[in-house]
Amino acid sequence: MSDKAPDALQARRTTIYLLDQVLGEGRLLAECFAAGALEKLQPQDRARTQRLALEVLRSLERADRILQKHLKKKPPLTVMNALRLGTVELCSGGAAHGVVNAMVTIVSKHRRHGQLKGMVNAVLRKVADHGPAEWAKLRIPRLPNWLRKPLVQAWGAEAVLGMEAAHFAGAPLDITAKPGADLSVLGGELLPTGSRRLSDAGQVSALPGYEAGDWWVQDAAAALPAQMLDVQPGERVLDLCAAPGGKTMQMAADGAQVTAVDASAGRMERLRENLARTGLSADLIVGDALEQTGQFDAVLLDAPCSATGTIRRHPDLPHAKDGSEFGGLIELQAQMLAHAWDLVKPGGRMVFCTCSLLPDEGECQVEEALEMFPDMTADRECFDGLGTDPAWITEEGGLRLRPDYWAERGSMDGFYMALLRKAG
Known part of the structure; x- marks a missing residue:
């Protein structure tokens, strides 16, 4: 899909809305999805929106560290989230022209913050030039102190660093089979506990055995x-x-x-x-x-x-x-x-x-x-x-x-x- 396509733009606009809800209103993504935040999107755009929102939230600390070098003061939350999304995309291999233009277009049409489109353009162009090289040098994002402190107290600093690495990496897809179902056709790894793990599953409902009810997703x-x-x-x-x-x-x-x-x-x-x-x-x-x-x-x-x-x-x-x-x-x-x-x-x-x-x-x-x-x-x-x-x-x-x-x-x-x- 082209970065200029209307649906790609809508997926990004919805991603920014979701980030506003999580970071501004304290709502969980599941609450937003249940309230219909993705209803107007096509299935492929829903998947893209969810993927982008998860990537930004996992990488929030890295994105902010890169952006702070180019911002004299923090802009309004919606604009900041557009910059975060653009930064994560640019530092993850996104095409600079398409990403920058998409974020500028989205901000320019905002009823209150449209005048900040020039700043968004300037900042993201600097990020496109230097961000990817800086990204790889940044530490794995840390948990916020309200959670990190009790976890370090319980399990130790080294264990918590390992947890944070797991959080940043995201989760593969684990599957539980009905007794007698053969999941070897799915490939992946059979874990010692009996679950089957797929590292790159794609669309779950398209996998063999889903329609037949042979298995379900379960960590x-x-x-x-x-x-x-x-x-x-x-x-x-x-x-x-x-x-x-x-x-x-x-x-x-x-x-x-x-x-x-x-x-x-x-x-x-x-x-x-x-x-x-x-x-x-x-x-x-x-x-x-x-x-x-x-x-x-x-x-x-x-x-x-x-x-x-x-x-x-x-x-x-x-x-x-x-x-x-x-x-x-x-x-x-x-x-x-x-x-x-x-x-x-x-x-x-x-x-x-x-x-x-x-x-x-x-x-x-x-x-x-x-x-x-x-x-x-x-x-x-x-x-x-x-x-x-x-x-x-x-x-x-x-x-x-x-x-x-x-x-x-x-x-x-x-x-x-x-x-x-x-x-x-």
Whole structure:
């Protein structure tokens, strides 16, 4: 597609809008997509817009370091985001003429900042001349201090540098197969944990086996909690905070009678669509996890959390958030864990997990639960045969996954999970 094409211009204009929302309004990209930010774009332009937004957010620190040399003062946010987008494109091999002209055109048509088009032209031409050489010398972008500080305290500076490298590299595509499905036709790498990893997947829905429902997209780390729970055919299983449903589908494919609960009707609709595509079934409830009743052989609680383990796929998170919600989330997780434990029948089991890098949302929750419930024990034998490193098992008996693990394979999401057994 030519950089002068109207659709290419619209994709860039939408990218700048998304950056404004994340960096100015504190909204996550997922919220913007759910609100219809990409609806007017053609499929190929939606993909381009998402790719550009993710690239800019991953590279924000580098872009700003290059731009600060050419700016006497910071322009209004929309113009700054146009400069950031232009800088990232130019430093990633974009054609100078097309990129500069596109950004100038977009800014010139802005109702309040059109007069800054000359500045945009001048700055981006300087970036085109010197930016690519400078880009390669800049450090990998750092996490903001509100998150970096507690992570360094928990895991050490070297580990956090490894996490930041994983975040900057982005995430490959991990796939979970239905039992018996042959995914070798997809190529890629079969990971030790059983997921198949594709480094350059392209359009997901065009891959072999997608329409047939042979598999679904699920990060390798996110596939482990259901494997740990090891449901058996006919068991009654409750999946709390279930959408978009990867774990529900894993357990349904293993023959369990799964009840899936999620508070979001929109996300639950995605789960319904995923079940239909894969030919699997589960009982779906749109509702509050804290209001569920009954007794189940097994419960899987993927509790609401800071999602700090998913930054390599969601680089908007550290820019849209500031850590102020941590306290409320930690309290909610404790409430959910206690309520979910009441739903486990005697002799049953539960997996508690969060896609967080913060021990307060993982290790600490299980430590406190083990002290609170005399009939609860952590099962360390569940890790046998999972394909994980024994060094990842934590002191209280959970499993800690981090983005700096498997660096040579393309990394993994940050996750914490523990299998808790109830006395008979």
